[in-house]
Amino acid sequence: MHDARILEAAGIPTGVVCTSEFAEAARDQARALGLGEYDVIRVDHPMATLPPEEVEQRARQARVDILRLLTRS
Numbered sequence: 001m002h003d004a005r006i007l008e009a010a011g012i013p014t015g016v017v018c019t020s021e022f023a024e025a026a027r028d029q030a031r032a033l034g035l036g037e038y039d040v041i042r043v044d045h046p047m048a049t050l051p052p053e054e055v056e057q058r059a060r061q062a063r064v065d066i067l068r069l070l071t072r073s
Contacts, residue, residue, distance in 0.1 A: 005057040015043070015069035017062060019045035041065045 009015040016038065018026050023042045030038030043058045050058075 001026055001033055001035070001038070004030075005033050005035055005046055008035070013070045013072070015020055015039075015041055017041040017043060017066065019043055021045035039069055041069060 004014045004016050016026055019040045023040050026040045041062055043062050047055060
């Protein structure tokens with residue numbers, strides 16, 4: 001969230017992607033950093049133990065949300 005705040009302040013469209021286990025913590029941190037109701041993209045938890053092809057599948061599923069977030073005005 002700290003990186004997102006810095007990048008957004010510099011005018012660089014930024015998105016935060018995290019697993020469902022950490023999404024609410026990311027939103028809490030966003031509020032604490034003054035980012036308000038920051039849009040966090042959630043993917044299913046866990047990720048670290050998945051084989052690469054399943055990680056790729058989850059990334060493909062999140063692609064639409066990521067593009068929407070990075071191209072918002």
